[in-house]
Amino acid sequence: MSANKSQATYRLFDDKADFAKKAEGIAVGLTVGSWTELPEVAKQKMEKHLGRVVSVEAHEPEGAAPGERYADITVEYPDVNFSRDIPALLVTVFGKLSMDGRIKLTGLKPSAEFLSAFPGPKLGLAGVRDYLGVQDRPLLMSIFKSVIGYDLNGLREQFLQQALGGVDLIKDDEILFENPLTPLERRVEACMSAAREAENITGQKLIYFANLTGPTSKLRENALRAIDAGVNGLLFNVLAYGFDALAELAADPAISVPIAAHPAMAGAYYPSPHHGISASVLLGTLIRIAGADLSLFPSPYGSVVMPKAENLAVQDALVNAELPQKAVLPVPSAGIHPGLVPLIVHDFGRDVVVNAGGGVHGHPLGAAAGGQAFRQAIDAVLAGEDLEAYASAGGDREPLKLAVERWGVRRP
Amino acid sequence: MSANKSQATYRLFDDKADFAKKAEGIAVGLTVGSWTELPEVAKQKMEKHLGRVVSVEAHEPEGAAPGERYADITVEYPDVNFSRDIPALLVTVFGKLSMDGRIKLTGLKPSAEFLSAFPGPKLGLAGVRDYLGVQDRPLLMSIFKSVIGYDLNGLREQFLQQALGGVDLIKDDEILFENPLTPLERRVEACMSAAREAENITGQKLIYFANLTGPTSKLRENALRAIDAGVNGLLFNVLAYGFDALAELAADPAISVPIAAHPAMAGAYYPSPHHGISASVLLGTLIRIAGADLSLFPSPYGSVVMPKAENLAVQDALVNAELPQKAVLPVPSAGIHPGLVPLIVHDFGRDVVVNAGGGVHGHPLGAAAGGQAFRQAIDAVLAGEDLEAYASAGGDREPLKLAVERWGVRRP
Numbered sequence: 069m070s071a072n073k074s075q076a077t078y079r080l081f082d083d084k085a086d087f088a089k090k091a092e093g094i095a096v097g098l099t100v101g102s103w104t105e106l107p108e109v110a111k112q113k114m115e116k117h118l119g120r121v122v123s124v125e126a127h128e129p130e131g132a133a134p135g136e137r138y139a140d141i142t143v144e145y146p147d148v149n150f151s152r153d154i155p156a157l158l159v160t161v162f163g164k165l166s167m168d169g170r171i172k173l174t175g176l177k178p179s180a181e182f183l184s185a186f187p188g189p190k191l192g193l194a195g196v197r198d199y200l201g202v203q204d205r206p207l208l209m210s211i212f213k214s215v216i217g218y219d220l221n222g223l224r225e226q227f228l229q230q231a232l233g234g235v236d237l238i239k240d241d242e243i244l245f246e247n248p249l250t251p252l253e254r255r256v257e258a259c260m261s262a263a264r265e266a267e268n269i270t271g272q273k274l275i276y277f278a279n280l281t282g283p284t285s286k287l288r289e290n291a292l293r294a295i296d297a298g299v300n301g302l303l304f305n306v307l308a309y310g311f312d313a314l315a316e317l318a319a320d321p322a323i324s325v326p327i328a329a330h331p332a333m334a335g336a337y338y339p340s341p342h343h344g345i346s347a348s349v350l351l352g353t354l355i356r357i358a359g360a361d362l363s364l365f366p367s368p369y370g371s372v373v374m375p376k377a378e379n380l381a382v383q384d385a386l387v388n389a390e391l392p393q394k395a396v397l398p399v400p401s402a403g404i405h406p407g408l409v410p411l412i413v414h415d416f417g418r419d420v421v422v423n424a425g426g427g428v429h430g431h432p433l434g435a436a437a438g439g440q441a442f443r444q445a446i447d448a449v450l451a452g453e454d455l456e457a458y459a460s461a462g463g464d465r466e467p468l469k470l471a472v473e474r475w476g477v478r479r480p
Numbered sequence: 481m482s483a484n485k486s487q488a489t490y491r492l493f494d495d496k497a498d499f500a501k502k503a504e505g506i507a508v509g510l511t512v513g514s515w516t517e518l519p520e521v522a523k524q525k526m527e528k529h530l531g532r533v534v535s536v537e538a539h540e541p542e543g544a545a546p547g548e549r550y551a552d553i554t555v556e557y558p559d560v561n562f563s564r565d566i567p568a569l570l571v572t573v574f575g576k577l578s579m580d581g582r583i584k585l586t587g588l589k590p591s592a593e594f595l596s597a598f599p600g601p602k603l604g605l606a607g608v609r610d611y612l613g614v615q616d617r618p619l620l621m622s623i624f625k626s627v628i629g630y631d632l633n634g635l636r637e638q639f640l641q642q643a644l645g646g647v648d649l650i651k652d653d654e655i656l657f658e659n660p661l662t663p664l665e666r667r668v669e670a671c672m673s674a675a676r677e678a679e680n681i682t683g684q685k686l687i688y689f690a691n692l693t694g695p696t697s698k699l700r701e702n703a704l705r706a707i708d709a710g711v712n713g714l715l716f717n718v719l720a721y722g723f724d725a726l727a728e729l730a731a732d733p734a735i736s737v738p739i740a741a742h743p744a745m746a747g748a749y750y751p752s753p754h755h756g757i758s759a760s761v762l763l764g765t766l767i768r769i770a771g772a773d774l775s776l777f778p779s780p781y782g783s784v785v786m787p788k789a790e791n792l793a794v795q796d797a798l799v800n801a802e803l804p805q806k807a808v809l810p811v812p813s814a815g816i817h818p819g820l821v822p823l824i825v826h827d828f829g830r831d832v833v834v835n836a837g838g839g840v841h842g843h844p845l846g847a848a849a850g851g852q853a854f855r856q857a858i859d860a861v862l863a864g865e866d867l868e869a870y871a872s873a874g875g876d877r878e879p880l881k882l883a884v885e886r887w888g889v890r891r892p
Contacts, residue, residue, distance in 0.1 A: 098655065101626035117629040149628050151657040153695055155720035159744045160655050163717065166747030167778050167786070173748070214513035216561050217529040243510065243572050245563040283565055284696060284724045305575065308567035310722040312696045332575030336585070340752040366579050374579070 070144070074182050075122060076161035077142045077175030081342055087126045087139035095119035095143045098165060120144045140174070152185035154311040154358060162345065170342040176349045178357065180392075187319050188393025189361045191326045193419055196361055196397055199300075199326070200236050200273050205450055206413060207421045208442050209237035209399060213429040215244040223250050224258040226435070230428060231266030231274055233439015237362075237421065238263075239303050240279035242330040252278065252290060256297040277301035277328045280317075284309055288316075291323050301326050304360070307333040307350075311358045318359025328399070329360035338378075347378045352385025355396060362397040362421060369411060369478070370403010376415065383416055399423045405430075405475035406468060409445035410455055414480035422446065432470045441471035455479075482556070486594050487534060488573035489554045489587030493754055499538045499551035507531035507555045510577060532556045552586070564597035566723040566770060574757070582754040588761045590769065592804075599731050600805025601773045603738045605831055608773055608809055611712075611738070612648050612685050617862055618825060619833045620854050621649035621811060625841040627656040635662050636670040638847070642840060643678030643686055645851015649774075649833065650675075651715050652691035654742040664690065664702060668709040689713035689740045692729075696721055700728075703735050712737050716772070719745040719762075723770045730771025740811070741772035750790075759790045764797025767808060774809040774833060781823060781890070782815010788827065795828055811835045817842075817887035818857035818867075818880060825861045826892035834858065844882045853883035867891075 080090060096103045099119035106114060122142040129136065143161075150156040162173045189195070197203050210230045215223065230238050238259070246252060256278050263274045278294050280287060280302045287309070291302055306314045306329045317323050331351055338347040347365060355363040363386055368376040379400055386396040398420055400412065405427035412422055422442060431438030445468055448458035455477045459468040492502060508515045511531035518526060534554040541548065555573075562568040574585045601607070609615050622642045627635065642650050650671070658664060668690050675686045690706050692699060692714045699721070703714055718726045718741045729735050743763055750759040759777060767775040775798055780788040791812055798808040810832055812824065817839035824834055834854060843850030857880055860870035867889045871880040 100628055114629045148659075149655070149657075151659075151693060153693075155696075155717060156657045156693060159717045159720050162748065163654055163720075163742075163744030166745050167743065167751070168747065168783075170751075171747070216512055217526045242575055243561070245561075245568045247560075247563075281563060281565075281568060283728060284722065285700075285728055288697075305567060305571045308571050308575075308722060309724065310696065310720060312721065313725075316695060316697055330575075331579065332571045333578050335578030335580065335583070336574065336756045337748050339579070339582075340755045343752045344748045344756065371580075 071180045072147045073144045074147060074157065074161070074179045075142055075144050075175070075177040076173060077140060078165075079138055079140055079172045079174045081135065081138040081170035083134055083137050087124050087141065088121075090139075091121040091124045091141045091143065094141065094165060095121045098160060099145060099149055117146055117149055119146070142175070147179050147181050152182060154315060154354065157182065158311075172340070172342060172344055172346065173349060174346045176353050183357065183392050186315060186357050186359065186393060188356060188359045188391075189326075189396055190318060190324070190359070191361045192394025193387065193397045194394065196275070196326055200275065202236060204418070205446050206418055207236040207397065208234070208439065208446065209239060209421045209423040210235045210428045210435070210439060211239050211423070211425040212241055213425065213435070215241040215250070217249070219249045220254055220258045223255060224262045227259045227276070228262040228266055229435035230439055231263055232269060232436040233428065234270055234272060234443045235274065235428070235439045236272070237275045237277065237301070239277035239301075239328055242279060242303065242305055242332045244279050245281045252294055253297040256294050256299040260298040260300075275301040275326065277303040279303045281305070284313055287313060288320060288323070291317060295323065295325060299325060301328060303328045303330055305330050305332045306355065306358065306360065307331065307337075311354050314358040314360060326361035327359070328362040328364065329355050331365050334365070338374075346381070347374060348381035348385045352382040353389065356386055356389075356391060356393050359393065360396060362399050364399040364401050364423065366402050367400035367404060369400070369408050380415065387419060395419075397421050406441045406445035406471040407455065407475045407477035409442065410449050411478050411480050413449045418450070427475070430474070431467065432474060433467060437467040438471070441467035444468035445471070483592045484559045485556045486559055486569065486573070486591045487554055487556050487587070487589040488585060489552060490577075491550055491552050491584045491586045493547065493550040493582035495546055495549050499536050499553065500533075502551075503533040503536045503553045503555065506553065506577060507533045510572060511557060511561055529558055529561055531558070554587070559591050559593050564594060566727060566766065569594065570723075584753065584755055585757045585761060587758070588765050595769065595804050598727060598769050598771065598805060600768060600771045600803075601738075601808055602730065602736070602771070603773045604806025605799065605809045606806065608687070608738055612687065614648060616830070617858050618821075618830055619648045619809065620646070620851065620858065621651060621833050621835040622647045622840040622847070622851060623651050623835070623837040624653055625837065625847070627653040627662070629661070631661045632666055632670045635667060636674045639671045639688070640674040640678055641847035642851060643675055644681060644848040645840065646682055646684060646855045647686065647840070647851045648684070649687045649689065649713070651689035651713075651740055654691060654715060654717055654744045656691050657693045664706055665709040668706050668711040672710040672712075687713040687738065689715040691715045693717070696725055699725060700732060700735070703729060707735065707737055713740060714738075715740045715742055717742050717744045718767065718770065718772065719743070719749075723766050726770040726772060738773035739771070740774040740776065741767045743777050746777070750786075758793070759786060760793035760797045764794040765801065768798055768801075768803060768805050771805065772808060774811050776811040776813050776835065778814050779812030779816060781812070781820050785814075792827065799831060807831075809833050818853045818883040819887045819889035821854065821857035822861050822867055823890050823892050830862070839887070842886070843879065844886060845879060849879040849882070853879040856880035857883070
């Protein structure tokens with residue numbers, strides 16, 4: 069791949085199409101518009117703008133039923149055609165094309181030159197670990213049980229209970245907006261004071277991700293208000309605002325705290341096999357380039373599910389893919405309980421955030437014990453011990469024991 | 481519907497689910513989180529935040545094949561739960577929920593109170609007509625044949641030829657970004673001087689929609705630069721930036737020109753029956769609330785297609801739906817030639833923009849004749865005459881005659 073050409077891969081379903089011709093139509097149609105009929109002198113001028121078909125892999129099994137025939141098509145787009153921002157890239161490679169039949173954007177490899185415009189995550193996976201002083205184990209995140217209708221005291225108490233359980237990260241609900249009961253700055257003050265109270269007891273640092281909301285033009289100001297009030301993390305509904313809004317926040321030197329990207333609305337894009345944008349592009353590649361430090365996505369384990377192969381493709385884009393941007397912490401979410409920790413670590417390794425809501429708050433002894441159960445589950449898995457045996461070994465392991473009794477254990 | 485409750489309608493496919501229970505789960509889960517287990521005193525406090533199921537219409541035909549069973553579910557969300565911006569509304573009604581099974585957002589009725597925060601289109605359908613001085617016929621828009629790799633002279637010449645054909649509106653390609661060959665201000669100057677040159681000949685006003693691009697935080701500044709340079713319209717890839725970016729531009733008193741919303745990336749949302757957001761919500765309701773003056777979408781007639789029923793649902797949301805925001809001009813696009821005008825007027829009436837690219841530039845006598853052919857087709861249809869008969873009546877009708885010979889006529 070050239071340093072100044074960006075690649076996009078599509079899966080195109082069509083029962084009859086000549087896929088090679090379709091691919092050529094994309095490469096020409098989304099760049100110079102027409103080619104073969106151009107006079108030679110025009111071709112010389114236009115050549116540097118012309119898209120190029122990199123590969124066409126047709127899948128046409130014998131006796132394929134209608135709807136099963138497809139091709140994976142990769143096209144290369146000269147960077148000279150678009151500006152160094154994600155809207156320009158996406159509109160170029162999947163603007164008009166998104167509406168042209170049964171076609172899904174399944175891969176995106178921006179050029180080195182394009183990528184060089186994006187500083188990416190400020191902290192990233194390693195930086196968040198450094199900040200917390202936790203290098204050797206999966207991180208533990210918890211979310212509030214309920215936020216709407218709660219006042220500052222109610223929210224603070226929930227925060228404190230979670231923090232006392234030894235979680236590393238606590239995030240707002242993505243549906244908590246600016247409101248009179250828990251306005252941003254007062255919420256930050258209340259929650260960060262609970263974080264300090266817990267730290268005095270647990271000796272453990274904690275990041276609180278406050279939901280960054282409001283009009284697009286006020287996001288920066290709201291972020292700075294929250295930071296001034298003491299917050300050390302921001303949650304952001306990136307898909308509701310566009311990737312460029314995230315990229316601008318992440319690139320802003322004044323916004324010094326890690327950003328957790330929430331996948332709200334992502335299900336409007338990734339689940340269909342025939343349309344939209346793959347989760348690995350949406351919640352992996354683009355999130356990392358735009359510069360979130362954590363990326364949340366539906367786990368393959370719980371109630372809101374994404375197939376495991378897709379989860380691992382997201383992880384790959386966030387952590388392993390060769391990109392100049394720092395690696396991003398993957399946060400497979402929804403339906404997580406302590407009995408799933410062996411599976412999570414088996415699938416994701418240690419560089420993962422175990423993120424729980426009901427699995428913390430639903431603990432028979434309350435949220436603090438819920439967090440402790442998760443921490444014990446993590447300890448057990450890293451020690452290579454069986455979760456149930458570890459839980460039953462007595463001592464202070466009652467939280468894990470009760471969690472395992474309640475939710476069971478799923479082994480890899 | 482209460483004045484301060486907003487409704488969302490979903491189509492949920494599930495072979496087994498208890499749809500009433502699912503609906504209740506949505507209404508509670510996306511608002512207060514839990515309900516039945518709450519103590520009475522908490523219920524009293526939480527009641528004003530609680531979502532409510534408005535209706536559940538299950539479609540369970542006897543002997544339904546797997547995948548065919550679905551329900552249309554409408555849920556009402558108290559406005560007190562979210563702020564008065566589109567990201568907050570969308571994250572509330574289709575954030576997490578978008579990822580929860582086979583579910584599509586098919587309808588959206590924000591409350592009167594929510595809607596009151598959005599001034600909507602500045603000009604709208606009637607205002608654009610007033611500006612152009614054209615009240616009685618469909619408007620005609622044309623797009624450049626090709627923009628990438630062209631310099632200012634090349635673009636100006638294309639613009640002039642289109643303008644000489646009598647088109648009302650000319651728009652940039654959505655993939656024309658800031659670039660050294662045709663930078664925004666110089667492009668505006670070149671095209672607007674061509675517009676004046678044409679107006680001296682045709683006596684006709686024209687709006688040029690320059691593509692508004694760049695980083696989100698620079699959109700306002702870029703819009704003002706283009707306006708200062710003389711532009712009288714802006715094209716905007718709203719889905720790449722989010723609806724709030726459009727809403728802020730539209731609400732800005734300094735941005736005095738009409739905005740045409742381009743549907744780039746819309747195909748990532750609307751075509752799947754099982755996932756995403758319906759075109760009528762995405763390119764209809766939300767575009768109108770956010771305040772574009774024109775909304776482009778794939779026509780049911782040409783190469784890039786959207787079914788006609790969906791087209792008409794978009795039109796209905798843009799023009800007929802009872803909303804405080806002004807009506808928006810529908811622009812069914814792609815594959816349009818003069819022979820389709822009878823069909824377009826039959827389906828959309830007169831309040832429509834006939835938008836053509838190849839149908840203008842591919843005319844045997846060139847782009848000016850291409851525009852003239854469209855204008856003649858519009859005249860014929862409004863006079864109630866048959867297109868072929870009208871075209872063959874001699875005089876100055878050669879442009880339409882040649883167009884009809886080339887592309888044929890499709891009658892309603």
